[in-house]
Amino acid sequence: MTRGDRTTYAAGNVTDGDDLVALAGRAAASVADESELHEAASLVPDELLRPHSVAIDPRGVPVERKVALLRLADQAARAIDPRVVQVTATYAESVQDVGVANSEGLSRRDTRVRLGVAVHVVARQDGVLESGFETIRGTRGFEMLGDDAVREVAETAARRAVRSAGAAPAPAGTYTVVLSSEAGGTLIHESVGHGLEADLNLKGLSVYAGRIGEKVASELITVVDDGRDPGQRGTAAMDDEGTPTQRTVLIDKGILRTYLSDRKHAAKLGIARSGNARRESFRHPPICRMTNTMIERGETDPEEILRSVKDGVFVKKMGGGQVDVVSGTFAFEITECYRIRDGKLAEPLRGATLVGQGPTLMSEIDMVGWDLGYSTGTCGKDGQGAPVADAQPTLRIPSVVVGGKLA
């Protein structure tokens, strides 16, 4: 319910009539004058084109088959190396039937089938314990989880754990960093994406507020959010207010074009709705957030990017991250990285973090590869989790703070 700028939201899992009435009453008690209530338009249902297909509905797959996949992952990870001491494999599926109706007459439905396998491996060497983690997740059917795909996830996680357990601690300091396309897109998600959410910009809080049309990144950088990227973890036919999802160019060759919006903030900022109103579940009001966010491919050979660095750090895989949108400062975890010496990969390092300021970093990136790699995650904002994917090509950052230990 909205009245002026104020939103009142009620949610419950109750199916009983008495409980529903009580819940509605508790919510209504905080809305003022009922003379302001208006008649709702009659609902006009329409069908949206779905950007995702499901060949095998996971609900029809016997649980034994899912358990067998986990056993396979467990065996595959343990077979990699005797230093593997523990394996946790998780299968998760969710089928979300979403219906949105509003008093303007909109009535739309969407079904989102999301599933995935995550493997967490612990390796021990000389008293050092390290973890390796890998996932395969998407908005797709069970056909996504073939034996080979699951085995590869488990083996990657195991290799990562073993390599880290034998690695030297990352050094602390400022370095030239090459981010592999395989590293995933945590960088774009944290350093730029959150700062482009319309709610933060309306409040004037983001470092990007009021800067549409201005140069906010190197001309090598084009940033896109695409809620229709087929099969990706953040994909859906519509957002959680019923607005169709779309491919939105946020930064075009360095120029800021628009923000990620929901209905309320698109109207207030005078920008087009981008279909980025998302909620964790019926329990939560919609908020502006990312779907599948990426830096588009560039024109440079990734090998050449690596060769160009005399002494630096090569990031093979990123983990989670966080940003302070007001100052633009971000930090993200690195779960697999190597020292670069004379343009080649040298020894593995562990326990590293990258810290920087979003707009500064985006202006400084000086090489962009022609490759593209995805990663998946669950993004947290205002206490709500949302499935997302991020992607980027291989990138070179001339100078950035790497957090690690001093000898």
Next chain:
Amino acid sequence: MTRRLSSDEVVDRALSSLRAAGIRDGEVFLREALSGSVDTKDGAIDSVLSRGERGVGVGVLDGQRAGFAHTSDLTASGIDACVDQARRMATVTEPDQDLRIATEPLDAPELDIYAAGLEERPLAERGVLALEVERAARAFDARIGRFRRTTYSDAEVTTTLATTHGVRAAYRETSVGVMTSPVASQDGERQIGYHGEGARRPSDLDARQVGARAARRAVEKLGARPFPTRKLPVVLDPWMSMSLLGAIAPLFSADNVLKGRSLFADRIGERVASERITIVDDARRRGGLRSAPFDGEGIATAPRTLVERGVLRGYLTNTKTARRLGTASGANARRASYASPSRIGPSNLYVEAGVDEPDAMVRRLDRALAVTSLLNLHTIDPVSGEFSLGATGIYLEKGAPVHPVQGITIAGNLTHLLSSVIGVGTDLVFGPSGVGSPTLVVAELSIGGT
């Protein structure tokens, strides 16, 4: 529509359904919650959110195989279907000889965790506390202008647990919280602060104090500079210490210990921390935000000392891990909701207050970094204990602030951090997640910067 079953009737129905299915070892967990939150913006209420939930989780043991299912369809047929689903899940899990369903009767301690009548007042009226917090933050310093978010939230929850072995108990609890993130501006620079507190009743929350503390968090960052890479002693005030203590908690989990993924495995009786450090988990702390008479498996709670003057004394256990370790359950099985089985976790976990007056402790340090915010706490790997976090801080000389610092990392290992504590303050404070800590001074951490 059929008649609404009361929560007691739901539990009765689930128990009889378990018996009818021939299940000797079964457990029923019901939670009923009313909750609300209010967000403010520019001195007025911006959004009001009201929630009501009720659901049941059913656990069974069939031939020592565990099965679990949950439902919010609390009709007789919905409950029966849930019991059937739990029974079917028990056919695909591995048998485990150490699983047990609770059999011991429960006591009813007075924990002071319930305030009557909280959910009866209109939400918009309860939420006025958020407006008071915003006003207090503005009043603290003229450089405070906007807010990222200010939220008041509260909940009233009833938890009931019953087993087929005759254990049956329930408790009610209320909680209220308020948090804010004000933004301070000066000469084109903007910095955000964050502070939140929680309590069991609204009268125990001090809106002025929360607003002022949050405002200080923003203002103290203004004028921040980059900082050279170096090692320095680090000062963690109670609020910063709490966030790291929360990350240490998984090291105590007996589940992690038994699976070989805790650095505290096989170290009972050994020194794992500075002798100034005593860590307690007390689920019966009066008014504690994580206090409860029994845990998620129906075992009576009790206070436990995990680290005593630096020596590891125990782990956090549930029934299964305690049996494997040959001890009694420490009642550390926690249920996030009716919809998930219990997992081992701390209740009110805290570092005991020390003997050092915080200011005097900091004045004794020639040079130090006082941490004012940490980024990426969720990425700390409890398995390796390694952490490398984004941070802001204040560079101190003999306790006096020299200038604020940003764009740095602090790195170390959680076990090393515990071992290198050289000062523990007298100022123990409990935060909104039940974790408590005094000010801690760490001898040295690696700081990454320019």
